[in-house]
Amino acid sequence: MTKKDLVSKMAESAEITKIQAEKALNAFLDSVGGTMKEGGKVTLVGFGTFQVSERQERKGINPRTKKPITIPAKKTPKFVPGKALKEMVDA
Incomplete structure (x- = not known):
């Protein structure tokens, strides 16, 4: 699955536009990357x-x-x- 495919699936599942789904995914990736860069960890139970x-x-x-x-x-x-x-x- 590519990022484009994931964005499409997210948009369909959450009933939002692909643009909104891509913004949400980018925000998630930036947040996880930023936290890890600072030496922290992100736990999703x-x-x-x-x-x-x-x-x-x-x-x-x-x-x-x-x-x-x-x-x-x-x-x-x-x-x-x-x-x-x-x-x-x-x-």
Whole structure:
């Protein structure tokens, strides 16, 4: 499903225009992204949790030169599905 498809489904389900649905979706994405950027997490009970995971600095090997390199630490987004979502998908 693409963003366009999701906007159409949201508009139909909520009985609003596609423009309103797209604004709502963009606001949701901006809010989740902004919260995660600040290091917070967003929990939607039953659906899941969006949070930031921190990866430690680690050693690796450059596949081209076979020389050891240091892979820097970084933050990555993570989604943990909730129980209701897991059950919905499994049904």
